[in-house]
Amino acid sequence: MLLLRAIGLMLLLTMAGLTPSKAAEADLRASIGKFATATGFSATEAVVRELAASGDPAVERPLSALTDGNLYIRKADSQVFVGKESGNSIELLDPLSGENAAEAAKADLTKIKVNNGLRRVIRDALGTLTLRARDASVRLAAAMTMFKTPDAANIEPLDAAIAAEIDPSVKALFEQARAASVLVSDKPEADKLAAISVVAARGDRDALSLLTSVEANARGAVKEAATAAIGKINATLAVWDAGQNIWYGISLGSVLLLAAIGLAITFGVMGVINMAHGEMVMLGAYTTFVVQQVIRTSFPGLFDWSLVIALPLAFLVAGLVGLAIERGIIRFLYGRPLETLLATWGVSLVLQQAVRTIFGPTNQEVGNPSWMSGSFDVGQLAITWNRLWILVFALAVFGVLLYVMKRTAWGLQMRAVTANRRMAASMGIRTPWVDALTFALGSGIAGIAGVALSQIDNVSPNLGRGYIIDSFMVVVFGGVGNLWGTLVGAFSLGIVNKFLEPYAGAVLGKIVVLVLIILFIQKRPRGLFALKGRAVEA
């Protein structure tokens, strides 16, 4: 009997530890029920504040559901549920326990509306509630929110959290958040001065933003300390800004390189003015779209691999179209640059309209795989993953192409035909086929550039238009017929552009770059790395 009772007591105790006590739970349910009668954002906000004031971690579930727009009211009985979409109906979960409660059609439910103000209030509320969460990344997020929304009331829970924290990186953030809260509290001057040095040590834009508002409201020694700290942060940030411009320039350069590298073959090596080059890029992007569509409908698990799968397909699609263009049109026009220009311009219009007819004129959605989303920080520099991968990819494509041109038999034949067509023919090289394959290679590379560009630009029939001018600019600037010239040309144009942009603005910056290129071409008509020798005159 005693044993039974002891077990019963233990069970009760563990249950009390896991779920809120009955009375508290009833209170919470009553508060959550008020969502059903709240009209307007301010009324909903009052309910959120009431829930947050309970300090009960259990309110996290309904509040996060509310931010995500997943909190519903059942019209029949005004009950509040967390909804989970499953097909056409919505699965209703209990807002506190998260257990499956019912199912309902969309029409029988009202979604509780949220706006930015409400999301902010919830985020702040969740910040204090999740300070003791088990997951370190959740605690980290809580510390970041609390730093951005300092409040004197936060000091006490933060003190407790700092004492209990074991992860040093989270602890440091907690201390910064505490310092931020001290700055807006009415603590004595000495505490505030210490807090300023903690915040100043952080040294980023959020710290700057906080100190600027402190400086505006403070007096005496605190104001002086804040001013000094702001000056110091600004000085460091100026250095990082320069680094940021270089990174942005390199990143723009990699995009230019990708767009231009196929053209460096068709125009640079073969001398064909291919106005349909941009459309090859577009075809690559559309191939990515089709691949993702198939993956979305048939193999959702493979989504992160969609780009890898799209690469060879895009190369094939664009390469085959390029082959068809060369065999069908361009081979009759070698040595007649003007006619080639006109014919390929026509081809570009045909391809654009064809894509418009098949896929429609509107943008198509190409998703970013998870490894290409978001950013990471290097010091005060935010580097976005998609830009970094595009840079790596551009350099890889360049390396492979260089290898093909310099180290393979095919590359040798290509260069031989370019250097002296008749001599090459006499040596037994089938020049027409080399031409066709070279053009297909250039087009195929434009296609894989399209896969990468689909990650940062619109996938629309006009995609190629935006890149054709820039591509020609890079190839001409770098020196026609020289792959290294294209590389250097792309990166220098990118960096010059990004250094001008903050001072001159995007519009003027672009004009200045164009003028500089015109002046440069006047001085060196063959570009940065001019080809020398007989081939030039041929």
Add this chain to the structure above:
Amino acid sequence: MRGNFAKITKILSAGVVAAGLLASASAKAAEDTIKVGILHSLSGTMAISETTLKDVMLMLIDEQNAKGGLLGKKLEAVVVDPASNWPLFAEKARELISKDKVAAVFGCWTSVSRKSVLPVFSELDNILFYPVQYEGEESERNVFYTGAAPNQQAIPAVDYLMSADGGSVKRWVLEGTDYVYPRTTNKILEAYLKSKGVPAEDIMVNYTPFGFSDWQTEVSAIKKFGSAGKKTAVVSTVNGDANVPFYKELGNQGVKAEDIPVMAFSVGEEELAGLDTGPLVGHLAAWNYFESIDTPANKKFIDDWHKFIKNDKRTTNDPMEAHYIGFNMWVKAVEKAGTTDPDKVIDAMVGVSVPNLTGGYSTMMPNHHITKPVLIGEIQADGQFEAVSQTPGLVMGDEWSDYLPDSKDLISDWRAPLSCGNFNVATGKCGGKGTN
């Protein structure tokens, strides 16, 4: 080479014209129909937005014919393709009016295309319905503006951001594409913000070229501007294709709507269709219509649209509603006048009132602009907007902005006896800075 290049452009444009002529020649001429011209680009850069408007016009005309046509006659659509080429808009407009003898034209998207056709419409005396939000500073006898004027979109949007609900914004970034609509709108907004006591150092204006795709510097400048300890918002008049890379960069650099909201005037459901809107939830747009508006009229319109276009994924948007309103107004005015003669229809148009899709009525005012509700919506994860604020009543389009020194004294009233698009109330004369 230079001479050759000029020749090439000439050959190219001649080719485009010839293609257009062929297309319109195939439209058969029948005596007992009323012809309606549709002047929207079906190729070139603007096709992305304008093709949808051509389709919605065809749908509206079909529906009217199913209801028995107009004045006992069937309506016949005459579609031409001005190919996103501004001078070609004027040529195509002339062709529609003089050759096809259309009763009215529905068309144009960009302001520059509208400006290019204005002289044609006043010379040949026909009617143009213009369905897109624009910068104002214009009122023409032959044009009916069914899109929003700045006070029906930009000013209420800024008011919302300044309010407590919108986050009490104190610092403003005006980000736009470099052409007439953003420049004029930003000029009006700057004057408006200053009149509300916003100091000049809290306003940053920046422009980017058409189709701009590398937003890294701009987004980091916005982040930098936003870290001055005051609530900051971006008001974006970025146009068309440039929006997708802009929003992608915002998402990647972690600019959250709760911290720095972006209020857009040119981003609708169509633009969002090409985007993963997950990271963009909460960014805003100001329009007079959202697809998510829950009214019976809107539900029917969306169903009809999906049936007509045979694709239930296609979205509806604000300019489509503007054509819906404009077309119904024109039908009503023609019935009222008993003829399709443009002069009589223009006179009959003023005061015509038709239901809009957001549950109210829109009325044509004497200044040839219409009354509309103004809605502020937040982007949702499913690519739709959810209205978070709506003006209490209808807002009347104000063509001459009260916040620009050049136009604050001007009004327009196309009813007799005034019949003037730029009447100066200070001098009591018709004229002044009207022709823009």
